[in-house]
Amino acid sequence: MRGPQLSLNQTQKLRLEAALEKLESFSSKANSVTVADTIPVNYEDGVLKGHGTSEIDGSVVATVCGVVERVNKLVYVRALRARYKPEIGDIIVGRVNEVAPKRWRLEINFSQDAVLMLSSMNLPDGIQRRRTAVDELNMRCIFEEGDVICAEVRGFQHDGSLHLQARSQKYGKLERGQMLTVPPYLVKRRKQHFHHLDQYGIDLILGCNGFIWVGEHVNTKDPTEEEQASKSEQEQVATKLNRNAASLEEQERTYTPLETRQNICRMANAARVLSTLGFSITVELLIEIVNLSISLKSDIREMLGSEFCVLVAEVEAERRSAKIKKK
Amino acid sequence: MEQRLANTWRMSVNDKKFIESSLLSDLRVDGRRPFDYRKLSIKFGREDGSSEVQLGETHVMGFVTGQLVPPYRDRPNEGSLAIYTEFSPMADPSFEAGRPGENAVELGRIIDRGLRESRAIDTESLCILSGKLVWSIRVDLHILDNGGNLVDAANIAALAALLTFRRPECTLSGDDGQEVIVHSAEEREPLPLIVHHLPVAVTFAFFSNDNVVVIDPTHKEEAVMKGRLTATLNTNGDVCAIQKGGGIGVLQSVVLQCLRIASVKAADMTSKIKDAVESYNTVRAFRKVKRHSAPIAVSVDGSVAIKKQSQDGAQKIEL
Amino acid sequence: MEYVSPEGLRLDGRRPMEMRQIRAEVGAVSKADGSAVFEMGNTKVIAAVYGPREVQNRSQQLNDQALVRCEYTMSNFSTGDRMRRPKGDRRSTEISLVIRQTMEACILTHLMPRSQIDIFVQVLQADGGTRSACINAATLALADAGIPMSDLVTSCSAGYLNSTPLLDLNYVEDSAGGPDVTVGILPKLDKVTLLQMDAKLPIDTFENVMQLATEGCKAIANYIREVLQENTKQLESRRGT
Numbered sequence: 002m003r004g005p006q007l008s009l010n011q012t013q014k015l016r017l018e019a020a021l022e023k024l025e026s027f028s029s030k031a032n033s034v035t036v037a038d039t040i041p042v043n044y045e046d047g048v049l050k051g052h053g054t055s056e057i058d059g060s061v062v063a064t065v066c067g068v069v070e071r072v073n074k075l076v077y078v079r080a081l082r083a084r085y086k087p088e089i090g091d092i093i094v095g096r097v098n099e100v101a102p103k104r105w106r107l108e109i110n111f112s113q114d115a116v117l118m119l120s121s122m123n124l125p126d127g128i129q130r131r132r133t134a135v136d137e138l139n140m141r142c143i144f145e146e147g148d149v150i151c152a153e154v155r156g157f158q159h160d161g162s163l164h165l166q167a168r169s170q171k172y173g174k175l176e177r178g179q180m181l182t183v184p185p186y187l188v189k190r191r192k193q194h195f196h197h198l199d200q201y202g203i204d205l206i207l208g209c210n211g212f213i214w215v216g217e218h219v220n221t222k223d224p225t226e227e228e229q230a231s232k233s234e235q236e237q238v239a240t241k242l243n244r245n246a247a248s249l250e251e252q253e254r255t256y257t258p259l260e261t262r263q264n265i266c267r268m269a270n271a272a273r274v275l276s277t278l279g280f281s282i283t284v285e286l287l288i289e290i291v292n293l294s295i296s297l298k299s300d301i302r303e304m305l306g307s308e309f310c311v312l313v314a315e316v317e318a319e320r321r322s323a324k325i326k327k328k
Numbered sequence: 329m330e331q332r333l334a335n336t337w338r339m340s341v342n343d344k345k346f347i348e349s350s351l352l353s354d355l356r357v358d359g360r361r362p363f364d365y366r367k368l369s370i371k372f373g374r375e376d377g378s379s380e381v382q383l384g385e386t387h388v389m390g391f392v393t394g395q396l397v398p399p400y401r402d403r404p405n406e407g408s409l410a411i412y413t414e415f416s417p418m419a420d421p422s423f424e425a426g427r428p429g430e431n432a433v434e435l436g437r438i439i440d441r442g443l444r445e446s447r448a449i450d451t452e453s454l455c456i457l458s459g460k461l462v463w464s465i466r467v468d469l470h471i472l473d474n475g476g477n478l479v480d481a482a483n484i485a486a487l488a489a490l491l492t493f494r495r496p497e498c499t500l501s502g503d504d505g506q507e508v509i510v511h512s513a514e515e516r517e518p519l520p521l522i523v524h525h526l527p528v529a530v531t532f533a534f535f536s537n538d539n540v541v542v543i544d545p546t547h548k549e550e551a552v553m554k555g556r557l558t559a560t561l562n563t564n565g566d567v568c569a570i571q572k573g574g575g576i577g578v579l580q581s582v583v584l585q586c587l588r589i590a591s592v593k594a595a596d597m598t599s600k601i602k603d604a605v606e607s608y609n610t611v612r613a614f615r616k617v618k619r620h621s622a623p624i625a626v627s628v629d630g631s632v633a634i635k636k637q638s639q640d641g642a643q644k645i646e647l
Numbered sequence: 648m649e650y651v652s653p654e655g656l657r658l659d660g661r662r663p664m665e666m667r668q669i670r671a672e673v674g675a676v677s678k679a680d681g682s683a684v685f686e687m688g689n690t691k692v693i694a695a696v697y698g699p700r701e702v703q704n705r706s707q708q709l710n711d712q713a714l715v716r717c718e719y720t721m722s723n724f725s726t727g728d729r730m731r732r733p734k735g736d737r738r739s740t741e742i743s744l745v746i747r748q749t750m751e752a753c754i755l756t757h758l759m760p761r762s763q764i765d766i767f768v769q770v771l772q773a774d775g776g777t778r779s780a781c782i783n784a785a786t787l788a789l790a791d792a793g794i795p796m797s798d799l800v801t802s803c804s805a806g807y808l809n810s811t812p813l814l815d816l817n818y819v820e821d822s823a824g825g826p827d828v829t830v831g832i833l834p835k836l837d838k839v840t841l842l843q844m845d846a847k848l849p850i851d852t853f854e855n856v857m858q859l860a861t862e863g864c865k866a867i868a869n870y871i872r873e874v875l876q877e878n879t880k881q882l883e884s885r886r887g888t
Contacts, residue, residue: 021885024884024885024887025880025881026883027884028880028883028884028887033876033879033880033883034879035790035799035872035875035876035879036790036796036798036799036875037796037797037798037799037834037835038872053795055755055795055797057835057836062835064755064795064796064797065793065794065795065796066790066791066793066875066876066879066882067791067793067879068879071871080793081793081794081879081882081883081886082680082681082791082793082882083792083793083794084680084698084699084700084793098701108701111761112698112699112701112713112761112762113700113701113761113762114701160710160759160760160761161760161761186886187886199750277888278885279881279882279885279888280885280886280887281886290844317860318885359774386811398694401730427735430740430741430743430744431744433740433741433744434740434741434745436737437737437738437741441845445845446755446846446847447847465874554752555752555840557842562847564851565849565850566847566848567844567847567848567849567850567853568845568846568847569844569845569846570828570842570843570844571842571843572839572840572841572842572843573744573745573748573749573841573843574746574747574748574749574750574751574752574754574831574840574841575749575752575840576840577749577752577832577833577836577838577839577840578754578838578839578840579837579838579839579860580837580839580857580858583839583842584850584854585855587850588854589852591850
């Protein structure tokens with residue numbers, strides 16, 4: 002089975018196994034199914050067959066391995082390690098694969114590349130106007146291949162491809178940070194996906210597609226304030242447009258302090274540990290782990306080591322048992 | 329891995345639906361019944377070991393050549409048999425020249441399994457000098473026209489060519505019997521290959537409906553079919569090879585039923601091949617004597633025309 | 648050479664109807680969407696599945712279904728003599744085609760149009776029955792990747808030596824020159840998708856041998872189902888609520 006690919010010595014192995022066993026004992030009797038298992042369904046009520054099911058010879062059969070979920074009359078199988086399943090309104094983080102006529106194609110761990118139309122993106126000067134041919138030629142000034150972008154799912158096309166929009170100020174190119182990949186089923190849909198952690202000075206974006214962005218905090222301005230654009234705003238805009246011609250002063254201004262970088266790395270490592278262990282990733286959990294590592298005064302890279310991994314497993318087991326006891 | 333690099337011919341949805349729905353009533357587009365073969369014609373070329381098979385619209389040519397080579401290390405007393413397929417681009421717009429694609433390799437291997445693994449050709453008789461020189465028989469199959477069911481047609485072409493192939497006779501000479509003299513066709517009569525049995529391939533096509541099975545699919549039926557089974561059998565009731573490489577699942581009972589039908593068809597096919605080879609052999613023998621017979625060389629009259637009609641499907645006489 | 652002793656034991660001590668020890672592990676390749684290692688006795692095979700993802704060659708894109716590609720390779724060290732195998736040799740091409748067509752029959756490709764599913768299978772140790780092990784490993788990897796399938800595909804081989812049907816041939820028995828029947832079934836629907844046979848067999852004997860191989864497939868299907876069930880439970884329990 003997939004597990005942390007770490008070299009654990011004997012005691013660590015035992016501790017890890019104990020913690021994992023404890024977790025397994027907490028899990029409610031989830032009805033997991035494998036491919037081609039018949040799903041027990043009460044036919045008299047009428048049943049709506051959802052994702053991951055199909056009908057063979059009148060009985061409902063699972064097509065993926067996962068957990069059966071029932072909502073009123075809807076029966077569906079929630080696959081665990083599948084690719085990202087997009088829903089309208091999801092916040093996602095993606096990387097630009099290709100710059101195509103009037104659109105960017107982003108890779109977002111989906112069965113096809115997502116499309117971000119030029120018209121769904123704010124222009125750098127902020128004015129709402131029709132995109133001209135000049136805008137099309139300058140697309141590379143906004144996003145290039147390899148850029149990391151945060152956007153929202155706008156909808157599906159008839160052929161199944163995904164359309165994104167990045168109209169608000171909080172969406173757009175992400176700089177000065179790192180992006181990491183976790184399996185999408187570990188990121189649950191919440192009300193808030195943008196987290197600004199003051200105490201560390203970093204921004205955390207948990208993309209629903211499993212791409213997580215941890216970066217230095219960037220002040221996002223309200224669109225209404227843009228009309229009274231101050232000189233510094235225009236300078237910032239100018240910086241965005243002429244990145245390559247950055248002068249030494251500007252580089253000094255945009256320098257990220259060492260402590261922020263360390264916090265970024267700690268947060269990213271915390272997410273990596275959670276993903277190797279297979280635990281759900283939430284902000285609270287991440288903050289807890291970062292605090293844990295700071296309190297241990299361990300090196301940042303030791304967070305990816307075996308000892309820390311086992312510790313996290315034990316902490317999580319404790320936390321879940323406490324939660325169940327509270328119930 | 330490179331599928332569909334060349335132009336793929338796509339069939340219209342109407343065509344597909346029509347073929348499928350008419351098959352439900354046991355009707356095939358060309359008027360055949362589900363278990364009927366198309367018209368088969370086997371012709372031979374001037375040389376020994378060349379055949380031309382036409383199965384409906386499918387056209388395949390087979391050539392057999394032999395070469396003296398050192399044997400494999402682990403088989404010093406046996407000759408070898410190798411099958412090469414050439415999917416000529418003139419046969420189908422989706423065939424590309426050069427390296428054989430997946431389908432070409434699969435076809436080659438099905439025929440290879442049927443002939444070699446079932447020991448249809450006696451390879452031990454191909455050994456001239458144990459450990460030093462053996463005959464290596466090479467069968468080249470050229471697909472000239474893809475009208476569907478290439479496997480069956482190519483198999484028949486290979487068998488026909490192998491049956492009519494003659495290899496030069498070799499004698500051992502020299503002080504220690506280590507020298508080999510290869511006699512030309514004029515000196516000594518070349519020898520045929522020893523063929524133990526004739527493995528005949530019969531291809532079945534499966535469609536979305538479980539009950540629909542047809543033999544010898546045409547090009548259009550192949551585009552609609554969901555699975556294919558090729559069974560190679562001989563007249564002794566042995567199954568020599570079976571190939572069902574994926575595709576739609578069928579019940580075991582259907583597979584066994586197909587095998588039984590295939591054995592009947594194989595007997596039929598074997599007799600046709602044997603007849604064609606027989607008439608070729610008589611013409612060949614006749615040709616040897618032909619030099620001295622006057623009527624053919626000189627007159628262009630009714631007697632020659634009659635001769636031509638009496639050989640149907642076999643060697644064409646040259647005037 | 649005697650392949651079945653008078654007491655009824657084969658060269659490696661098995662009974663004629665006995666299969667080799669099977670072992671499966673899910674999640675061997677961490678970068679892949681789904682992966683599995685499958686062992687049948689000494690035959691060890693690793694499969695990795697990538698997909699569904701964007702089609703790399705736009706001209707090959709299918710508008711109504713997913714494109715399935717498969718590549719079968721044998722490692723240089725997989726057999727006794729370490730040989731440099733040419734990548735596109737005929738046997739590998741045929742087996743790649745066969746595995747692709749087998750898996751394509753059970754993947755619900757119409758649910759993922761305009762995408763591509765890549766299946767890579769590599770033989771790490773070859774001791775007979777590599778084809779079957781590859782199909783079993785590919786099934787596990789596809790299920791691990793969460794790709795919707797209509798049914799699992801399991802495969803097993805059987806032969807006929809010394810007038811006895813033998814289940815799950817190893818390399819020595821396979822190279823004896825006797826018949827080798829490889830069967831792949833969809834266990835739930837009880838249908839045969841893959842059927843390959845070489846060397847001669849009378850039809851009735853063939854029926855017995857095919858039946859034996861099908862039984863072997865069903866046993867493997869039960870094992871695979873258990874492995875997947877265990878894996879799913881573990882993932883779900885770790886994920887928490």
